[in-house]
Amino acid sequence: MTAIAPPSERLWWKHPLDRVEGLWLAIAFVWCMVMFFMMVYWHMYGAQNLSTETYKTTPELFTTKTQAMVDQYTVRTELDGAYPVVAPPPGSDVYMIARLWNFWPILQLEKDQTYRLHLTSMDYNHGFSLQPANINIQIVPGYEHVVTVTPNQSGTYSVVCNEYCGIGHHTMVGRIYVK
Amino acid sequence: MSIATTYRTCPRSGLQFESQAEKLMLANAVAAVVFLLIGGILAIGVVLTRWPSIHWLEADTFYKVLTAHGIDMLIFWIIFFEIAVLYFCSSTLLRCRIATPKIAWAAFALMVVGAVMNNVAVYQGGSSVMMTSYVPMMAAPSFYLGLILFAVGALVACFVFLGTLVVAKAEKTYQGSVPLVTFGAITATIIAVFTIVSGAIILVPTYLLSIGVIDAVDPLVYRTIWWAFGHSSQQINVSAHISIWYAVAAIVFGARPMSERVSRGAFLLYILFLQLASAHHLLADPGVSTEWKVVNTSYFMYFAVLASMIHGLTVPGAIEVAQRQKGYNKGLFEWLRKAPWGNPSFSGVFIAIVGFGFLGGISGVMMGTEQLNLIIHNTIYVPGHFHATVVIGTTLSFMALTYFLIPVLFKRETIAPKLAQWQPYLFGLSMYGFCLVMMGAGTLGVSRRHWDMAFQGAALAYEWPGAAYMMMGLVGVFGIAAIAGGAIYIYVTVGSLLWGKKLDGGTVSDRTTPVPPTAPAAAVQTYGSSRMVAPGSFVLALIFLAAFVLYYFINWKYLSQLWGLS
Numbered sequence: 001m002t003a004i005a006p007p008s009e010r011l012w013w014k015h016p017l018d019r020v021e022g023l024w025l026a027i028a029f030v031w032c033m034v035m036f037f038m039m040v041y042w043h044m045y046g047a048q049n050l051s052t053e054t055y056k057t058t059p060e061l062f063t064t065k066t067q068a069m070v071d072q073y074t075v076r077t078e079l080d081g082a083y084p085v086v087a088p089p090p091g092s093d094v095y096m097i098a099r100l101w102n103f104w105p106i107l108q109l110e111k112d113q114t115y116r117l118h119l120t121s122m123d124y125n126h127g128f129s130l131q132p133a134n135i136n137i138q139i140v141p142g143y144e145h146v147v148t149v150t151p152n153q154s155g156t157y158s159v160v161c162n163e164y165c166g167i168g169h170h171t172m173v174g175r176i177y178v179k
Numbered sequence: 180m181s182i183a184t185t186y187r188t189c190p191r192s193g194l195q196f197e198s199q200a201e202k203l204m205l206a207n208a209v210a211a212v213v214f215l216l217i218g219g220i221l222a223i224g225v226v227l228t229r230w231p232s233i234h235w236l237e238a239d240t241f242y243k244v245l246t247a248h249g250i251d252m253l254i255f256w257i258i259f260f261e262i263a264v265l266y267f268c269s270s271t272l273l274r275c276r277i278a279t280p281k282i283a284w285a286a287f288a289l290m291v292v293g294a295v296m297n298n299v300a301v302y303q304g305g306s307s308v309m310m311t312s313y314v315p316m317m318a319a320p321s322f323y324l325g326l327i328l329f330a331v332g333a334l335v336a337c338f339v340f341l342g343t344l345v346v347a348k349a350e351k352t353y354q355g356s357v358p359l360v361t362f363g364a365i366t367a368t369i370i371a372v373f374t375i376v377s378g379a380i381i382l383v384p385t386y387l388l389s390i391g392v393i394d395a396v397d398p399l400v401y402r403t404i405w406w407a408f409g410h411s412s413q414q415i416n417v418s419a420h421i422s423i424w425y426a427v428a429a430i431v432f433g434a435r436p437m438s439e440r441v442s443r444g445a446f447l448l449y450i451l452f453l454q455l456a457s458a459h460h461l462l463a464d465p466g467v468s469t470e471w472k473v474v475n476t477s478y479f480m481y482f483a484v485l486a487s488m489i490h491g492l493t494v495p496g497a498i499e500v501a502q503r504q505k506g507y508n509k510g511l512f513e514w515l516r517k518a519p520w521g522n523p524s525f526s527g528v529f530i531a532i533v534g535f536g537f538l539g540g541i542s543g544v545m546m547g548t549e550q551l552n553l554i555i556h557n558t559i560y561v562p563g564h565f566h567a568t569v570v571i572g573t574t575l576s577f578m579a580l581t582y583f584l585i586p587v588l589f590k591r592e593t594i595a596p597k598l599a600q601w602q603p604y605l606f607g608l609s610m611y612g613f614c615l616v617m618m619g620a621g622t623l624g625v626s627r628r629h630w631d632m633a634f635q636g637a638a639l640a641y642e643w644p645g646a647a648y649m650m651m652g653l654v655g656v657f658g659i660a661a662i663a664g665g666a667i668y669i670y671v672t673v674g675s676l677l678w679g680k681k682l683d684g685g686t687v688s689d690r691t692t693p694v695p696p697t698a699p700a701a702a703v704q705t706y707g708s709s710r711m712v713a714p715g716s717f718v719l720a721l722i723f724l725a726a727f728v729l730y731y732f733i734n735w736k737y738l739s740q741l742w743g744l745s
Contacts, residue, residue: 003435007358024717029485038735048741051745131643137463140402142399148745158639164628
């Protein structure tokens with residue numbers, strides 16, 4: 001009978017499928033498999049895969065490493081000295097602190113060079129949303145995430161926090177220059 | 180065994196309502212609509228603040244309103260209504276008394292207390308932590324306690340539902356297997372139990388943290404377990420609203436499932452696979468391995484996607500078969516053209532099916548693809564996606580079912596039937612627009628849960644492209660239209676309940692009339708036919724697949740232009 005009554009055939013599970021259903025089932029299954037292989041394929045041949053390199057960290061430890069980079073590679077400051085602009089050499093480890101409510105420091109990278117970008121939060125969860133490229137990564141306190149990045153276009157990029165982090169959330173924007 | 184209760188046979192639908200179950204359904208449905216009303220009023224604040232040229236509320240009020248909107252809609256409205264649906268699918272469809280009505284009332288009371296406590300905590304300020312309440316950002320203890328009490332109530336209600344199934348079996352009120360719709364409700368309940376237990380595992384320690392009993396909850400562990408709760412709860416909705424699709428197809432068209440085996444198998448896939456797919460919320464997180472992400476999102480999630488794709492064919496397919504048997508046999512789509520588009524139960528469900536598949540389903544797979552998640556995570560694309568699933572899919576299906584329940588369960592004539600006819604179109608189609616422009620703005624990177632896209636007061640502000648502003652303006656326009664559609668639903672429902680003409684409740688008996696056994700249909704054997712019994716639905720499914728495939732690869736193309744990441 002209908003879907004709101006018990007099935008009239010007691011052995012309903014023995015009935016063969018309708019052709020429409022069988023065909024669709026096969027097509028849908030194949031498509032799901034294509035989507036599965038696409039992810040694996042991209043890991044082998046694609047250029048955009050998120051690193052999973054992660055370490056436990058503390059605010060003190062991460063601040064020390066970031067400060068060392070700032071002391072060594074600052075090329076100028078912006079906004080009356082509030083933000084050092086740091087230009088570490090290609091291939092090096094670069095650090096960006098996310099905290100209520102800014103990203104620190106400003107980084108200056110070179111186009112088509114690769115960097116190991118370390119991200120963590122000093123307090124709450126934050127979001128690393130690189131605009132206008134539109135790359136979005138979660139920043140979780142206590143975890144240092146190392147993402148290998150290769151900027152492919154020069155310009156001024158903004159890092160918008162896109163994980164809600166309190167009343168000043170909308171003011172939390174950082175910057176990365178690519179030369 | 181005789182228990183002092185009565186059974187009413189509705190003269191309009193033939194359904195039989197046990198008096199205790201009927202009152203419980205009514206109470207839960209009314210509580211649901213109250214929270215929909217609150218959530219809807221809050222939505223005005225959210226929408227008018229995110230509309231850049233209006234930017235109505237102050238930041239602290241906005242985040243408070245957004246937190247309450249999310250919880251009231253996603254948790255309280257939907258779960259109260261689902262409890263009513265569970266009692267309907269057990270007691271009413273199986274024609275038995277509800278198990279332990281007193282405990283069911285206690286569950287209801289717990290849910291009401293929890294929901295009110297949580298709402299009060301949010302409005303008091305200091306608990307603007309969003310629905311996800313990620314630690315270490317903390318809310319007031321009563322915020323968590325409210326959620327925990329509500330969850331305990333919901334869990335008890337799930338067991339009342341399961342107990343009612345036992346009653347039906349023991350008292351032999353039906354023969355053979357439970358109806359497909361009840362089967363769907365069972366899957367929803369099993370997922371609900373898993374969900375609520377996951378919620379308890381993470382919310383109880385967080386509550387203890389908030390009152391100072393324990394020192395810390397790891398933020399990443401919190402996210403992982405919270406999503407086992409947060410995502411699975413959406414899966415309860417999917418199981419529930421797809422059950423409603425089958426129910427409405429049966430009620431409006433007398434449709435039977437194309438094959439019980441396929442439809443039930445698809446429900447089973449939800450139980451087996453979707454909870455695990457909650458991993459797709461962590462694709463942009465540190466600390467979880469690639470293999471874990473790929474296995475959880477592809478192997479597990481795609482089997483759930485497969486299940487949804489099956490229902491996406493079999494629900495319209497069942498309607499098509501029923502319509503063709505009535506003689507609407509011309510061409511591919513006469514069955515659809517001649518469908519009762521003026522019946523809000525049908526139009527609501529149909530708009531829900533199409534929107535859930537094309538907008539909610541496809542966008543969900545994009546977000547759930549490991550690499551593609553990088554261009555979507557935490558952008559406003561995400562609320563665009565879940566408004567398509569839980570508003571167009573779940574809420575609109577609940578609304579459609581309500582129009583059937585007003586005369587049948589409430590025993591009232593619908594006031595303003597013309598308005599009710601238009602409501603699914605206004606609400607559903609404006610939500611289509613709303614979701615599309617949110618996904619558009621999200622594709623340009625606009626953040627979700629963000630008070631000011633102009634970054635007022637930021638030292639290093641970013642300028643969004645004009646198109647992003649335009650789309651956020653359209654979010655406002657479509658949002659207001661959808662809120663108007665929601666208001667009409669509440670007006671019609673509450674108005675009918677209060678002022679609608681009273682209808683005859685039907686004969687009352689102190690004994691149940693068991694579900695009559697149905698003889699196998701000898702004349703029309705649609706099972707296992709080798710013909711294409713539903714070619715129109717098949718063509719619709721192929722159109723869906725073409726849209727899916729095209730959009731999927733467009734997103735890969737977009738991804739390939741980003742910075743290199745490894």
